[in-house]
Amino acid sequence: MKPKALVASALLLALCGPTSAAASNPALQKCMDSANTTAAMVGCNANETKVQDKRLNTAYKTAMAAHEGARKQQLQDVQRLWIKYRDANCAFAGSATGGSIDQVNGSSCLLDMTQTRADELENLVGP
Known part of the structure; x- marks a missing residue:
């Protein structure tokens, strides 16, 4: 891998790594700790993304109900x-290296951004 590509991959992993949301979520952290495959890690992220x-x-429905007119349209x-x-x-984050870690990075990105x-x-x- 070229040095620039390696730096870019490391940056993406740091920004969208599989542990970002897990750090503040014990259930996700437990799932990720027991995940032994890429598919299992993606599954952990996908399950938590559904919750988020x-x-x-x-929250969107509540926010829409709280606004009217132009503000609601905005x-x-x-x-x-x-x-x-x-x-x-997240498609960009999930295609950085061409390797299997991309799947984890993409699903982690979706989770983090949704949360x-x-x-x-x-x-x-x-409240």
């Missing part, structure tokens, strides 16, 4: 753009 996606959808537009960005960003966006939407309207 449900949280995101609930939120809808922003969310649609965020989904496009998330998908493109972060759920936090943002929850904070938008408060």
